Amino acid sequence: MTYEQILFETKEGVGWIRLNRPDKLNALTHGLSGEALDALDRCAKEPEIRAVVITGEGRGFSAGQDLNDLQSPEGQTVSVADHLRENYNRLIQAIVDLPKPVVAGVNGVAAGAGASLTFACDVRIASDKASFTQAFVKIGLVPDSGGNWLLPRIVGFAKALELSMTGEKIDAAEALRIGLVNQVVPADEFPSELESYAQALAKMPTRAIGATKRIMTDALHLTLGETLEREAVLQQEQAGSEDFREGVNAFMEKREPRFTGR
């Protein structure tokens, strides 16, 4: 697939997905969602990719649904439910299911489904120019793209509900204070910090990270007993990995481990 609305490259173990409609603050279209989904699929399948970054070109991360793109190519108004099923639901599920770490590099404003996209990622690194708004309510909609499931799990129910009912735009400092982002970096250092962060993740034991992500997400709806059993099975799998052998050997030999993701 050739990409027109995203940029995609692989660099030193990191798959970079850059939303690329800067004039529209990377507002999401059907085309952009399809391209991002294709790129995520490549990131999942290509073994040399061991961490993924989703970020935005220009001054925005993503302004959410492109409000000019709610018609089919034939000019018909599309069913919103079908639009969500076909685009955002698949995108959010693909990020959460991807068995590798996914970092949102939040360079600027993230609104509506654009904000949900960052919530689906495992880590949010923000520029001090970033902001977040659950913009849905401002146009008479409910949060979508997993916002009702993901945001309360990140910041807690009360804050998630408040942000969703008011649509208030919060800046990076407030996002850090409420635990919505993991780190805030000055805008001029943001590209290099984001790259270093992602490269460090790409050198870690990828399989263990993928499994951690999976079990912690599953544990949200499991009992303690079920989780303990799931841990036993998953740990057995990890114990057969090359990275486990390397990790233990490196510890014994008092040297830095060289993980390969196998």
Ligand code: LHQ
């Ligand atoms: C945009 C957009 C945009 C098009 C800025 N579309 N052009 C799912 C299924 C079906 C239905 C609908 O929704 C959904 C899920 C959703 O995501 S709903 C939420 C949709 N998003 C919004 O309602 C956010 C609308 N945008 C804004 O509130 C502001 O633009 C934010 C707060 C994001 C940024 O404000 P500013 O920094 O002041 O920038 P701006 O407003 O001046 O925008 C810059 C340009 O981007 C401007 O174009 P122009 O040609 O005038 O320079 C905007 O029209 C365009 N743009 N968001 N969603």
